[in-house]
Amino acid sequence: MRIAVSSAGNTLDSLVDPRFGRRAYFIIADVEGSEIKNVKAIKNPAISSRGGAGIQAAQLIASNKVEVLITGNIGPNAVEILSSRGIKIAAIMPGISVREAIEKYLKGELGEVQGPTTGFGGFGAGRGRMGFGRRFQ
Structure with missing residues (x-):
């Protein structure tokens, strides 16, 4: 079985990163x-994407023939891509290592995600986000 985990670092001992589309590594x-x-670490090229980071990350995961993804928050477009390819998504909370996350999955201690865990994309500095991104003259 091939398992991918969203991670803050590039080793099994790195901490799980609860973000999916904009994490540093898988x-x-x-x-x-x-x-x-x-074990291999893949640097996430979507981390600095202006938009569609979750979609790009999901395509990266699918292209690596992953069967299970362990992550925290994941949006609707990424869930749709992964689900359509038969990739299971397991939920994890931050604060544990990648190794521990895999072990918990294998013991059946992680719940399976059936849908998105975030409602909306676009958490950037757009005009409607509490004033961030406004043009000052």
């Missing part, structure tokens, strides 16, 4: 039984 591990094998 750790991808092949798991046989309860043994973690063939």
Whole structure:
């Protein structure tokens, strides 16, 4: 089974990052039984994207033949892409390592996400976000 985890760093001992589209790395591990094998870190190219970061990240995960994604918050477009490709999404809270997240999944301790955990995209500095992004003259 191939599992991906959204991560703040590039190792199994890095902390899980609860954000999906704009996390620094995805750790991808092949798991046989309860043994973690063939670990690789993939830098997320969508982290600095102006828009559609979740979509780009979902496509990256799917292109790596991942079967399970462990993450925190994930938007509707990313969920749709991943679900359409048969990728299961498991919810995790921050504060634990990638290794611990995988172990919890294997023990059945993580719930499966059935839909988006964030309502809207566009958390950037647009005109409607409490004044951030306004043009000052």
